[in-house]
Amino acid sequence: MGKSIRSIGAGLKAAGRSLVTPATRFRVGGVPLVCPLCAHDEFDRRSMLMNTTGMSFFGMDWLNKSACALVCRKCSRIELFADTPDERS
Numbered sequence: 001m002g003k004s005i006r007s008i009g010a011g012l013k014a015a016g017r018s019l020v021t022p023a024t025r026f027r028v029g030g031v032p033l034v035c036p037l038c039a040h041d042e043f044d045r046r047s048m049l050m051n052t053t054g055m056s057f058f059g060m061d062w063l064n065k066s067a068c069a070l071v072c073r074k075c076s077r078i079e080l081f082a083d084t085p086d087e088r089s
């Protein structure tokens, strides 16, 4: 069991990798996205790689995909989306 625990740890480190793109505004389901905490409307978009060794070990490969994380530029709150929200001007 000790070996599998280490493998999960390595998987979690891999999940921390992300790609940062310039701040922008988004629309989710036709509604302009604003931070629910501070009401700011500019976010940094990061593509979070969800595939981890741990998930594969537990047969949860359906989670092995990327998700879109939007980080509030003002308060750093993270909103996570399965699909990338539309950008708006």
Ligand SMILES: [Zn+2]
Pocket (backbone or CB within 6 Å): 035, 036, 037, 038, 039, 040, 072, 073, 074, 075, 076, 077
């Ligand atoms: Zn905020």
